[in-house]
Amino acid sequence: MTQLHDGTTRGPIPDGFVRNVSKEDFQEALGAIFMPTDQWSNTFTPLVVNNGSRLVLIDSGFSNNGAPTTGNLVANMRAAGIDPNAINTVVISHFHPDHINGLRTKEGAAVYPNAEIMVPAAEWAFWMDDARMSAAPDAMKPLFNVIRRVFAPMAKDVKQYEWGKELVPGITAVDAKGHTPGHTAITIASGNARLLYVADTTNNPLLFARNPEWRLMFDMDGDQAIATRKRLLDMAAADRIQVSFYHAIFPATGFISKTASGYDFVPAFWS
Numbered sequence: 001m002t003q004l005h006d007g008t009t010r011g012p013i014p015d016g017f018v019r020n021v022s023k024e025d026f027q028e029a030l031g032a033i034f035m036p037t038d039q040w041s042n043t044f045t046p047l048v049v050n051n052g053s054r055l056v057l058i059d060s061g062f063s064n065n066g067a068p069t070t071g072n073l074v075a076n077m078r079a080a081g082i083d084p085n086a087i088n089t090v091v092i093s094h095f096h097p098d099h100i101n102g103l104r105t106k107e108g109a110a111v112y113p114n115a116e117i118m119v120p121a122a123e124w125a126f127w128m129d130d131a132r133m134s135a136a137p138d139a140m141k142p143l144f145n146v147i148r149r150v151f152a153p154m155a156k157d158v159k160q161y162e163w164g165k166e167l168v169p170g171i172t173a174v175d176a177k178g179h180t181p182g183h184t185a186i187t188i189a190s191g192n193a194r195l196l197y198v199a200d201t202t203n204n205p206l207l208f209a210r211n212p213e214w215r216l217m218f219d220m221d222g223d224q225a226i227a228t229r230k231r232l233l234d235m236a237a238a239d240r241i242q243v244s245f246y247h248a249i250f251p252a253t254g255f256i257s258k259t260a261s262g263y264d265f266v267p268a269f270w271s
């Protein structure tokens with residue numbers, strides 16, 4: 001497995017960013033982990049899995065559709081010796097722009113022209129429903145439009161997958177709904193070893209695993225997101241399995257231990 005960095009973003013902390021925590025308390029938590037307290041910084045980390053016969057990319061970053069500090073996935077992939085044209089499968093965890101925009105450049109070209117694209121069936125059913133798009137509040141319409149920009153040209157070839165199914169040998173989809181209706185975690189297994197890619201089950205785990213009841217504004221169903229977060233992090237802690245986060249500090253992988261009030265993220269040791 002190879003974690004690859006697509007980039008970072010920085011910007012003002014939106015009002016209501018964590019719905020059940022004051023901006024002051026959130027800023028204090030940022031300071032406690034030595035992050036700037038006057039802005040929100042995010043980081044984006046897709047994962048490539050080589051299962052011996054197939055190269056599988058999980059989530060895709062922004063390509064050239066995001067901030068100038070993002071869109072580095074393909075360059076970093078090449079630097080790691082992986083040819084984007086050799087990617088056989090792209091597995092998407094959910095349809096937020098930072099996970100899907102990297103499938104297609106701003107100019108419309110497919111970034112992984114030889115890859116089969118696999119998406120959660122529950123996510124497809126929710127976001128590709130035109131009636132739901134028309135009924136959505138104006139603030140959500142741009143999101144529906146991004147999803148159509150990416151998927152409409154390839155809709156007939158996209159493979160929808162169900163939770164609990166093995167997508168390619170060793171790679172299995174896990175129900176992680178809450179962040180979005182079809183949000184999916186992925187387990188990667190090899191012999192007795194297992195890694196859990198949790199996608200956006202938490203944003204930065206130093207904040208949101210540590211405070212599992214925080215309701216990030218991007219969590220569409222807050223109660224369900226909290227229940228999913230606790231279920232997956234409890235499992236990771238109990239089974240001592242390695243975890244990969246899309247929004248943790250690069251290389252975004254490590255372990256989870258349970259604390260009195262939440263979970264600690266312990267970076268993996270590399271030697």
Ligand SMILES: [Zn+2]
Pocket residue numbers: 096098099200246247
């Ligand atoms: Zn995300």
